[in-house]
Amino acid sequence: MAAVGSKLPEGRYGRSRTADEAADRKLKxxxxxxxxxxxxxxxxxxxxxINGTKLSAEVITFDVVSDDTVKVHLEVxxxxxxxxxxxxxxxxxxxxEVGRADFRFDQRKDRVDKLVTLRTRARGTNAELLGCHSD
Incomplete structure (x- = not known):
């Protein structure tokens, strides 16, 4: 009887186990x-x-004064x-949209109440806060 080899031929049955383990280690x-x-x-x-917002505001009231002016009470x-x-x-x-404007707030206070005048090119019906941005 012929002796049966205990080791399989190299490369005949796919990659060796150590190559699979190395690939798994790389993937991990x-x-x-x-x-x-x-x-x-x-x-x-x-x-x-959470920490990036340093400026926020709210429109308290607005008043359409004329065909080209809206007064806005803004709390910042x-x-x-x-x-x-x-x-x-x-x-x-x-x-x-009949009017748009940016209003600066550089006061050294935590809360600023300001009455601003928004100029319009036709009669406005509202005042909307689009957003605030810090420098």
Missing amino acids: LVGAVLGVLFLAVVGWFGYDY RKDSDARGYCTLRSQSEDGA
């Missing part, structure tokens, strides 16, 4: 690095969302050292 390493990068990006966006809340601007707009009865 790449997955771990991508996971850490993903968590870092999510953390950065979360931090910026911000960090005392924050500087920035808020954008307001007014629309006509049919929804067309």
Whole structure:
């Protein structure tokens, strides 16, 4: 009887077990690095969302004074050292924008109440706060 070899011929039955283990190790390493990068990006966006807003405002009242003027009482809340601007707009009865302006807030206060005048090119029916941005 012929002796049966205990070892299979090299390369005949696919890759060896050590090559599979090396590939698994690489995939685990790449997955771990991508996971850490993903968590870092999510953390950065979360931090910026929570701490990045230094200026916010609210339209308290508005009054359409004439065909080309809307008076707006704006209350701005911000960090005392924050500087920035808020954008307001007014629309006509049919929804067309008839006025838009930026108003600066550089006062060193936490809360600023300001009466601003928004000029329009036709009669405005509202005053809408589009947003505030810090410098």
